[in-house]
Amino acid sequence: MDDLPDARVEAVLFDFSGTLFDDTGVLDPASLAAAAARNGVHLDPAAAADVIRRTLRHVDSPEGFAAREGCDLSPRAHRTTWTTLIADAGPFAPPLVEAVYACLTDPHAWRPYPDTVPLLRALRDRGVRTGVLSNIGWDIRPAFARAGVLDTLHTVVLSCEHGIAKPDPALFTLACERLGAPPGRVLYVGDDPVKDGAAVRAGLPVYLLPSERSAGTARGLATVLRLAPRLLEPGDGGR
Structure with missing residues:
Protein backbone atom coordinates (compact mmCIF):
# COMPACT_ATOMS: atom_id res chain seq x y z
CA MET A 1 0.00 0.00 0.00
CA ASP A 2 1.49 3.35 -1.05
CA ASP A 3 0.53 6.87 0.04
CA LEU A 4 -3.21 7.13 0.53
CA PRO A 5 -4.87 8.68 -2.53
CA ASP A 6 -6.64 11.30 -0.43
CA ALA A 7 -3.93 11.85 2.15
CA ARG A 8 -6.23 13.54 4.65
CA VAL A 9 -6.29 10.84 7.33
CA GLU A 10 -8.02 12.13 10.43
CA ALA A 11 -7.56 9.08 12.66
CA VAL A 12 -5.75 5.76 12.86
CA LEU A 13 -7.29 2.59 14.27
CA PHE A 14 -5.11 -0.34 15.32
CA ASP A 15 -5.47 -4.02 16.01
CA PHE A 16 -3.93 -5.15 19.31
CA SER A 17 -2.41 -8.64 19.26
CA GLY A 18 0.33 -9.08 16.67
CA THR A 19 0.05 -5.45 15.60
CA LEU A 20 0.84 -3.23 18.58
CA PHE A 21 1.64 -5.88 21.21
CA ASP A 22 3.71 -9.04 20.86
CA ASP A 23 1.59 -12.20 20.82
CA THR A 24 4.53 -14.62 20.66
CA GLY A 25 6.06 -14.25 24.11
CA VAL A 26 3.12 -14.01 26.49
CA LEU A 27 3.61 -17.50 27.89
CA ASP A 28 7.04 -18.09 29.37
CA ASP A 106 -2.48 -11.05 32.24
CA PRO A 107 -2.24 -7.60 30.58
CA HIS A 108 1.14 -7.06 32.21
CA ALA A 109 2.52 -10.10 30.37
CA TRP A 110 1.87 -8.46 27.00
CA ARG A 111 4.73 -6.33 25.69
CA PRO A 112 4.49 -3.61 23.04
CA TYR A 113 6.69 -3.92 19.98
CA PRO A 114 9.67 -1.52 20.07
CA ASP A 115 8.02 0.85 17.58
CA THR A 116 4.55 0.86 19.19
CA VAL A 117 5.09 3.49 21.86
CA PRO A 118 7.04 5.92 19.61
CA LEU A 119 4.33 5.76 16.94
CA LEU A 120 1.41 6.29 19.30
CA ARG A 121 3.16 9.26 20.89
CA ALA A 122 4.07 10.71 17.48
CA LEU A 123 0.44 10.51 16.37
CA ARG A 124 -0.71 12.13 19.59
CA ASP A 125 1.81 14.94 19.20
CA ARG A 126 0.45 15.60 15.69
CA GLY A 127 -3.10 15.80 16.97
CA VAL A 128 -4.18 12.61 15.20
CA ARG A 129 -6.91 10.66 16.95
CA THR A 130 -6.02 7.02 17.57
CA GLY A 131 -7.90 3.98 18.76
CA VAL A 132 -7.64 0.24 19.20
CA LEU A 133 -10.15 -2.32 17.97
CA SER A 134 -9.56 -5.88 19.13
CA ASN A 135 -11.21 -9.27 19.06
CA ILE A 136 -10.47 -10.26 22.63
CA GLY A 137 -12.16 -11.59 25.73
CA TRP A 138 -10.52 -9.48 28.44
CA ASP A 139 -9.63 -5.86 29.13
CA ILE A 140 -6.40 -4.83 27.41
CA ARG A 141 -6.36 -1.25 28.72
CA PRO A 142 -3.96 -2.07 31.59
CA ALA A 143 -1.39 -3.25 29.03
CA PHE A 144 -1.44 0.19 27.41
CA ALA A 145 -1.36 1.87 30.82
CA ARG A 146 1.70 -0.16 31.79
CA ALA A 147 3.41 0.92 28.56
CA GLY A 148 2.57 4.55 29.33
CA VAL A 149 0.39 5.13 26.25
CA LEU A 150 -3.20 4.61 27.37
CA ASP A 151 -3.62 8.39 27.34
CA THR A 152 -2.70 8.47 23.64
CA LEU A 153 -5.83 6.49 22.71
CA HIS A 154 -9.14 8.18 22.06
CA THR A 155 -11.08 4.93 22.15
CA VAL A 156 -10.63 1.23 22.89
CA VAL A 157 -13.25 -1.00 21.28
CA LEU A 158 -13.25 -4.61 22.47
CA SER A 159 -15.39 -7.33 20.94
CA CYS A 160 -16.17 -8.81 24.36
CA GLU A 161 -17.73 -5.52 25.47
CA HIS A 162 -20.04 -5.22 22.46
CA GLY A 163 -20.94 -8.79 21.55
CA ILE A 164 -19.72 -8.40 17.97
CA ALA A 165 -16.34 -9.23 16.50
CA LYS A 166 -14.27 -8.68 13.40
CA PRO A 167 -14.87 -9.27 10.50
CA ASP A 168 -18.33 -7.82 11.24
CA PRO A 169 -18.21 -4.32 9.69
CA ALA A 170 -20.46 -3.03 12.47
CA LEU A 171 -17.52 -3.12 14.89
CA PHE A 172 -15.39 -0.97 12.59
CA THR A 173 -18.28 1.46 12.14
CA LEU A 174 -18.67 1.72 15.91
CA ALA A 175 -14.96 2.44 16.35
CA CYS A 176 -15.08 5.21 13.74
CA GLU A 177 -18.05 6.77 15.52
CA ARG A 178 -16.06 6.69 18.76
CA LEU A 179 -13.17 8.39 16.99
CA GLY A 180 -15.49 11.05 15.54
CA ALA A 181 -14.26 10.51 11.98
CA PRO A 182 -15.89 9.08 8.85
CA PRO A 183 -14.64 5.61 7.88
CA GLY A 184 -12.97 6.88 4.72
CA ARG A 185 -10.73 9.11 6.86
CA VAL A 186 -9.73 6.38 9.32
CA LEU A 187 -6.70 4.24 8.48
CA TYR A 188 -6.96 0.73 9.91
CA VAL A 189 -3.72 -1.08 10.75
CA GLY A 190 -3.75 -4.81 11.44
CA ASP A 191 -2.15 -8.14 10.57
CA ASP A 192 -5.01 -10.51 9.70
CA PRO A 193 -6.09 -10.42 6.04
CA VAL A 194 -9.54 -11.82 6.87
CA LYS A 195 -10.54 -10.18 10.13
CA ASP A 196 -8.59 -6.93 9.82
CA GLY A 197 -8.91 -6.73 6.06
CA ALA A 198 -12.67 -6.69 6.53
CA ALA A 199 -12.36 -3.03 7.54
CA VAL A 200 -12.66 -2.20 3.84
CA ARG A 201 -16.26 -3.44 3.99
CA ALA A 202 -16.95 -0.60 6.40
CA GLY A 203 -15.19 1.91 4.13
CA LEU A 204 -11.82 2.18 5.88
CA PRO A 205 -8.49 2.14 4.03
CA VAL A 206 -6.40 -0.71 5.41
CA TYR A 207 -2.69 -1.35 5.95
CA LEU A 208 -1.79 -4.96 6.77
CA LEU A 209 1.51 -5.73 8.49
CA PRO A 210 3.50 -8.80 7.44
CA SER A 211 2.46 -12.00 9.19
CA GLU A 212 6.08 -12.78 10.09
CA ARG A 213 7.04 -11.36 13.45
CA SER A 214 9.28 -12.09 16.40
CA ALA A 215 9.62 -10.87 19.95
CA GLY A 216 11.76 -7.82 20.55
CA THR A 217 11.89 -6.64 16.95
CA ALA A 218 10.20 -3.61 15.43
CA ARG A 219 6.89 -4.34 13.73
CA GLY A 220 7.26 -1.82 10.91
CA LEU A 221 4.75 0.59 12.39
CA ALA A 222 6.68 3.69 11.37
CA THR A 223 5.32 3.05 7.89
CA VAL A 224 2.01 4.47 9.11
CA LEU A 225 3.50 7.96 8.99
CA ARG A 226 4.75 7.43 5.45
CA LEU A 227 1.39 6.14 4.25
CA ALA A 228 -0.39 9.34 5.15
CA PRO A 229 1.86 12.38 4.54
CA ARG A 230 -0.58 14.81 6.13
CA LEU A 231 0.08 13.07 9.45
CA LEU A 232 3.55 14.58 9.33
CA GLU A 233 2.17 18.11 9.65
CA PRO A 234 1.96 18.86 13.39
CA GLY A 235 -1.47 19.94 14.54
CA ASP A 236 -3.18 19.26 11.22
CA GLY A 237 -4.84 15.91 11.84
CA GLY A 238 -8.09 15.29 13.67
CA ARG A 239 -8.57 18.69 15.19
Missing part, protein backbone atom coordinates in the same frame (compact mmCIF):
# COMPACT_ATOMS: atom_id res chain seq x y z
CA PRO A 29 8.20 -20.87 31.71
CA ALA A 30 9.13 -18.63 34.63
CA SER A 31 5.80 -16.80 34.70
CA LEU A 32 3.83 -20.02 34.31
CA ALA A 33 5.80 -21.72 37.09
CA ALA A 34 5.05 -18.77 39.39
CA ALA A 35 1.35 -18.78 38.52
CA ALA A 36 1.16 -22.55 38.98
CA ALA A 37 2.86 -22.30 42.39
CA ARG A 38 0.18 -19.85 43.50
CA ASN A 39 -2.33 -22.58 42.65
CA GLY A 40 -0.40 -25.23 44.55
CA VAL A 41 1.22 -26.82 41.50
CA HIS A 42 4.99 -27.24 41.29
CA LEU A 43 6.57 -26.94 37.83
CA ASP A 44 10.27 -26.91 37.17
CA PRO A 45 11.41 -24.89 34.10
CA ALA A 46 11.43 -27.92 31.81
CA ALA A 47 7.95 -28.99 32.87
CA ALA A 48 6.61 -25.45 32.45
CA ALA A 49 8.09 -25.24 28.96
CA ASP A 50 6.47 -28.56 28.08
CA VAL A 51 3.06 -27.35 29.27
CA ILE A 52 3.44 -24.26 27.08
CA ARG A 53 4.44 -26.29 24.02
CA ARG A 54 1.54 -28.69 24.42
CA THR A 55 -0.94 -25.88 25.02
CA LEU A 56 0.12 -23.83 22.01
CA ARG A 57 0.24 -26.88 19.75
CA HIS A 58 -3.37 -27.69 20.64
CA VAL A 59 -4.92 -24.21 20.62
CA ASP A 60 -3.20 -23.32 17.33
CA SER A 61 -4.18 -26.56 15.60
CA PRO A 62 -6.98 -26.51 12.98
CA GLU A 63 -9.29 -28.00 15.59
CA GLY A 64 -8.24 -25.38 18.11
CA PHE A 65 -8.85 -22.52 15.69
CA ALA A 66 -12.29 -23.91 14.91
CA ALA A 67 -13.14 -24.21 18.60
CA ARG A 68 -12.09 -20.60 19.20
CA GLU A 69 -14.68 -19.22 16.78
CA GLY A 70 -16.91 -16.80 18.68
CA CYS A 71 -14.88 -16.97 21.88
CA ASP A 72 -14.23 -13.22 21.88
CA LEU A 73 -17.89 -12.19 22.08
CA SER A 74 -17.90 -12.11 25.88
CA PRO A 75 -15.52 -12.65 28.82
CA ARG A 76 -17.47 -15.75 29.81
CA ALA A 77 -17.25 -17.26 26.32
CA HIS A 78 -13.52 -16.53 26.23
CA ARG A 79 -12.85 -18.16 29.59
CA THR A 80 -14.98 -21.21 28.80
CA THR A 81 -13.42 -21.78 25.39
CA TRP A 82 -9.83 -21.23 26.39
CA THR A 83 -9.89 -23.18 29.66
CA THR A 84 -11.48 -26.11 27.80
CA LEU A 85 -8.78 -25.99 25.13
CA ILE A 86 -6.01 -25.71 27.71
CA ALA A 87 -7.40 -28.63 29.72
CA ASP A 88 -7.67 -30.81 26.63
CA ALA A 89 -4.09 -30.01 25.62
CA GLY A 90 -2.71 -32.05 28.49
CA PRO A 91 -5.00 -33.18 29.72
CA PHE A 92 -4.21 -30.82 32.58
CA ALA A 93 -5.87 -30.55 36.00
CA PRO A 94 -7.97 -27.45 36.85
CA PRO A 95 -5.32 -25.69 39.01
CA LEU A 96 -2.79 -25.84 36.16
CA VAL A 97 -5.43 -24.84 33.60
CA GLU A 98 -6.24 -21.75 35.66
CA ALA A 99 -2.55 -20.88 35.90
CA VAL A 100 -2.08 -21.05 32.11
CA TYR A 101 -5.23 -19.02 31.50
CA ALA A 102 -4.15 -16.40 34.05
CA CYS A 103 -0.85 -15.98 32.23
CA LEU A 104 -2.50 -15.68 28.83
CA THR A 105 -4.88 -12.98 30.02
Whole structure:
Protein backbone atom coordinates (compact mmCIF):
# COMPACT_ATOMS: atom_id res chain seq x y z
CA MET A 1 0.00 0.00 0.00
CA ASP A 2 1.49 3.35 -1.05
CA ASP A 3 0.53 6.87 0.04
CA LEU A 4 -3.21 7.13 0.53
CA PRO A 5 -4.87 8.68 -2.53
CA ASP A 6 -6.64 11.30 -0.43
CA ALA A 7 -3.93 11.85 2.15
CA ARG A 8 -6.23 13.54 4.65
CA VAL A 9 -6.29 10.84 7.33
CA GLU A 10 -8.02 12.13 10.43
CA ALA A 11 -7.56 9.08 12.66
CA VAL A 12 -5.75 5.76 12.86
CA LEU A 13 -7.29 2.59 14.27
CA PHE A 14 -5.11 -0.34 15.32
CA ASP A 15 -5.47 -4.02 16.01
CA PHE A 16 -3.93 -5.15 19.31
CA SER A 17 -2.41 -8.64 19.26
CA GLY A 18 0.33 -9.08 16.67
CA THR A 19 0.05 -5.45 15.60
CA LEU A 20 0.84 -3.23 18.58
CA PHE A 21 1.64 -5.88 21.21
CA ASP A 22 3.71 -9.04 20.86
CA ASP A 23 1.59 -12.20 20.82
CA THR A 24 4.53 -14.62 20.66
CA GLY A 25 6.06 -14.25 24.11
CA VAL A 26 3.12 -14.01 26.49
CA LEU A 27 3.61 -17.50 27.89
CA ASP A 28 7.04 -18.09 29.37
CA PRO A 29 8.20 -20.87 31.71
CA ALA A 30 9.13 -18.63 34.63
CA SER A 31 5.80 -16.80 34.70
CA LEU A 32 3.83 -20.02 34.31
CA ALA A 33 5.80 -21.72 37.09
CA ALA A 34 5.05 -18.77 39.39
CA ALA A 35 1.35 -18.78 38.52
CA ALA A 36 1.16 -22.55 38.98
CA ALA A 37 2.86 -22.30 42.39
CA ARG A 38 0.18 -19.85 43.50
CA ASN A 39 -2.33 -22.58 42.65
CA GLY A 40 -0.40 -25.23 44.55
CA VAL A 41 1.22 -26.82 41.50
CA HIS A 42 4.99 -27.24 41.29
CA LEU A 43 6.57 -26.94 37.83
CA ASP A 44 10.27 -26.91 37.17
CA PRO A 45 11.41 -24.89 34.10
CA ALA A 46 11.43 -27.92 31.81
CA ALA A 47 7.95 -28.99 32.87
CA ALA A 48 6.61 -25.45 32.45
CA ALA A 49 8.09 -25.24 28.96
CA ASP A 50 6.47 -28.56 28.08
CA VAL A 51 3.06 -27.35 29.27
CA ILE A 52 3.44 -24.26 27.08
CA ARG A 53 4.44 -26.29 24.02
CA ARG A 54 1.54 -28.69 24.42
CA THR A 55 -0.94 -25.88 25.02
CA LEU A 56 0.12 -23.83 22.01
CA ARG A 57 0.24 -26.88 19.75
CA HIS A 58 -3.37 -27.69 20.64
CA VAL A 59 -4.92 -24.21 20.62
CA ASP A 60 -3.20 -23.32 17.33
CA SER A 61 -4.18 -26.56 15.60
CA PRO A 62 -6.98 -26.51 12.98
CA GLU A 63 -9.29 -28.00 15.59
CA GLY A 64 -8.24 -25.38 18.11
CA PHE A 65 -8.85 -22.52 15.69
CA ALA A 66 -12.29 -23.91 14.91
CA ALA A 67 -13.14 -24.21 18.60
CA ARG A 68 -12.09 -20.60 19.20
CA GLU A 69 -14.68 -19.22 16.78
CA GLY A 70 -16.91 -16.80 18.68
CA CYS A 71 -14.88 -16.97 21.88
CA ASP A 72 -14.23 -13.22 21.88
CA LEU A 73 -17.89 -12.19 22.08
CA SER A 74 -17.90 -12.11 25.88
CA PRO A 75 -15.52 -12.65 28.82
CA ARG A 76 -17.47 -15.75 29.81
CA ALA A 77 -17.25 -17.26 26.32
CA HIS A 78 -13.52 -16.53 26.23
CA ARG A 79 -12.85 -18.16 29.59
CA THR A 80 -14.98 -21.21 28.80
CA THR A 81 -13.42 -21.78 25.39
CA TRP A 82 -9.83 -21.23 26.39
CA THR A 83 -9.89 -23.18 29.66
CA THR A 84 -11.48 -26.11 27.80
CA LEU A 85 -8.78 -25.99 25.13
CA ILE A 86 -6.01 -25.71 27.71
CA ALA A 87 -7.40 -28.63 29.72
CA ASP A 88 -7.67 -30.81 26.63
CA ALA A 89 -4.09 -30.01 25.62
CA GLY A 90 -2.71 -32.05 28.49
CA PRO A 91 -5.00 -33.18 29.72
CA PHE A 92 -4.21 -30.82 32.58
CA ALA A 93 -5.87 -30.55 36.00
CA PRO A 94 -7.97 -27.45 36.85
CA PRO A 95 -5.32 -25.69 39.01
CA LEU A 96 -2.79 -25.84 36.16
CA VAL A 97 -5.43 -24.84 33.60
CA GLU A 98 -6.24 -21.75 35.66
CA ALA A 99 -2.55 -20.88 35.90
CA VAL A 100 -2.08 -21.05 32.11
CA TYR A 101 -5.23 -19.02 31.50
CA ALA A 102 -4.15 -16.40 34.05
CA CYS A 103 -0.85 -15.98 32.23
CA LEU A 104 -2.50 -15.68 28.83
CA THR A 105 -4.88 -12.98 30.02
CA ASP A 106 -2.48 -11.05 32.24
CA PRO A 107 -2.24 -7.60 30.58
CA HIS A 108 1.14 -7.06 32.21
CA ALA A 109 2.52 -10.10 30.37
CA TRP A 110 1.87 -8.46 27.00
CA ARG A 111 4.73 -6.33 25.69
CA PRO A 112 4.49 -3.61 23.04
CA TYR A 113 6.69 -3.92 19.98
CA PRO A 114 9.67 -1.52 20.07
CA ASP A 115 8.02 0.85 17.58
CA THR A 116 4.55 0.86 19.19
CA VAL A 117 5.09 3.49 21.86
CA PRO A 118 7.04 5.92 19.61
CA LEU A 119 4.33 5.76 16.94
CA LEU A 120 1.41 6.29 19.30
CA ARG A 121 3.16 9.26 20.89
CA ALA A 122 4.07 10.71 17.48
CA LEU A 123 0.44 10.51 16.37
CA ARG A 124 -0.71 12.13 19.59
CA ASP A 125 1.81 14.94 19.20
CA ARG A 126 0.45 15.60 15.69
CA GLY A 127 -3.10 15.80 16.97
CA VAL A 128 -4.18 12.61 15.20
CA ARG A 129 -6.91 10.66 16.95
CA THR A 130 -6.02 7.02 17.57
CA GLY A 131 -7.90 3.98 18.76
CA VAL A 132 -7.64 0.24 19.20
CA LEU A 133 -10.15 -2.32 17.97
CA SER A 134 -9.56 -5.88 19.13
CA ASN A 135 -11.21 -9.27 19.06
CA ILE A 136 -10.47 -10.26 22.63
CA GLY A 137 -12.16 -11.59 25.73
CA TRP A 138 -10.52 -9.48 28.44
CA ASP A 139 -9.63 -5.86 29.13
CA ILE A 140 -6.40 -4.83 27.41
CA ARG A 141 -6.36 -1.25 28.72
CA PRO A 142 -3.96 -2.07 31.59
CA ALA A 143 -1.39 -3.25 29.03
CA PHE A 144 -1.44 0.19 27.41
CA ALA A 145 -1.36 1.87 30.82
CA ARG A 146 1.70 -0.16 31.79
CA ALA A 147 3.41 0.92 28.56
CA GLY A 148 2.57 4.55 29.33
CA VAL A 149 0.39 5.13 26.25
CA LEU A 150 -3.20 4.61 27.37
CA ASP A 151 -3.62 8.39 27.34
CA THR A 152 -2.70 8.47 23.64
CA LEU A 153 -5.83 6.49 22.71
CA HIS A 154 -9.14 8.18 22.06
CA THR A 155 -11.08 4.93 22.15
CA VAL A 156 -10.63 1.23 22.89
CA VAL A 157 -13.25 -1.00 21.28
CA LEU A 158 -13.25 -4.61 22.47
CA SER A 159 -15.39 -7.33 20.94
CA CYS A 160 -16.17 -8.81 24.36
CA GLU A 161 -17.73 -5.52 25.47
CA HIS A 162 -20.04 -5.22 22.46
CA GLY A 163 -20.94 -8.79 21.55
CA ILE A 164 -19.72 -8.40 17.97
CA ALA A 165 -16.34 -9.23 16.50
CA LYS A 166 -14.27 -8.68 13.40
CA PRO A 167 -14.87 -9.27 10.50
CA ASP A 168 -18.33 -7.82 11.24
CA PRO A 169 -18.21 -4.32 9.69
CA ALA A 170 -20.46 -3.03 12.47
CA LEU A 171 -17.52 -3.12 14.89
CA PHE A 172 -15.39 -0.97 12.59
CA THR A 173 -18.28 1.46 12.14
CA LEU A 174 -18.67 1.72 15.91
CA ALA A 175 -14.96 2.44 16.35
CA CYS A 176 -15.08 5.21 13.74
CA GLU A 177 -18.05 6.77 15.52
CA ARG A 178 -16.06 6.69 18.76
CA LEU A 179 -13.17 8.39 16.99
CA GLY A 180 -15.49 11.05 15.54
CA ALA A 181 -14.26 10.51 11.98
CA PRO A 182 -15.89 9.08 8.85
CA PRO A 183 -14.64 5.61 7.88
CA GLY A 184 -12.97 6.88 4.72
CA ARG A 185 -10.73 9.11 6.86
CA VAL A 186 -9.73 6.38 9.32
CA LEU A 187 -6.70 4.24 8.48
CA TYR A 188 -6.96 0.73 9.91
CA VAL A 189 -3.72 -1.08 10.75
CA GLY A 190 -3.75 -4.81 11.44
CA ASP A 191 -2.15 -8.14 10.57
CA ASP A 192 -5.01 -10.51 9.70
CA PRO A 193 -6.09 -10.42 6.04
CA VAL A 194 -9.54 -11.82 6.87
CA LYS A 195 -10.54 -10.18 10.13
CA ASP A 196 -8.59 -6.93 9.82
CA GLY A 197 -8.91 -6.73 6.06
CA ALA A 198 -12.67 -6.69 6.53
CA ALA A 199 -12.36 -3.03 7.54
CA VAL A 200 -12.66 -2.20 3.84
CA ARG A 201 -16.26 -3.44 3.99
CA ALA A 202 -16.95 -0.60 6.40
CA GLY A 203 -15.19 1.91 4.13
CA LEU A 204 -11.82 2.18 5.88
CA PRO A 205 -8.49 2.14 4.03
CA VAL A 206 -6.40 -0.71 5.41
CA TYR A 207 -2.69 -1.35 5.95
CA LEU A 208 -1.79 -4.96 6.77
CA LEU A 209 1.51 -5.73 8.49
CA PRO A 210 3.50 -8.80 7.44
CA SER A 211 2.46 -12.00 9.19
CA GLU A 212 6.08 -12.78 10.09
CA ARG A 213 7.04 -11.36 13.45
CA SER A 214 9.28 -12.09 16.40
CA ALA A 215 9.62 -10.87 19.95
CA GLY A 216 11.76 -7.82 20.55
CA THR A 217 11.89 -6.64 16.95
CA ALA A 218 10.20 -3.61 15.43
CA ARG A 219 6.89 -4.34 13.73
CA GLY A 220 7.26 -1.82 10.91
CA LEU A 221 4.75 0.59 12.39
CA ALA A 222 6.68 3.69 11.37
CA THR A 223 5.32 3.05 7.89
CA VAL A 224 2.01 4.47 9.11
CA LEU A 225 3.50 7.96 8.99
CA ARG A 226 4.75 7.43 5.45
CA LEU A 227 1.39 6.14 4.25
CA ALA A 228 -0.39 9.34 5.15
CA PRO A 229 1.86 12.38 4.54
CA ARG A 230 -0.58 14.81 6.13
CA LEU A 231 0.08 13.07 9.45
CA LEU A 232 3.55 14.58 9.33
CA GLU A 233 2.17 18.11 9.65
CA PRO A 234 1.96 18.86 13.39
CA GLY A 235 -1.47 19.94 14.54
CA ASP A 236 -3.18 19.26 11.22
CA GLY A 237 -4.84 15.91 11.84
CA GLY A 238 -8.09 15.29 13.67
CA ARG A 239 -8.57 18.69 15.19
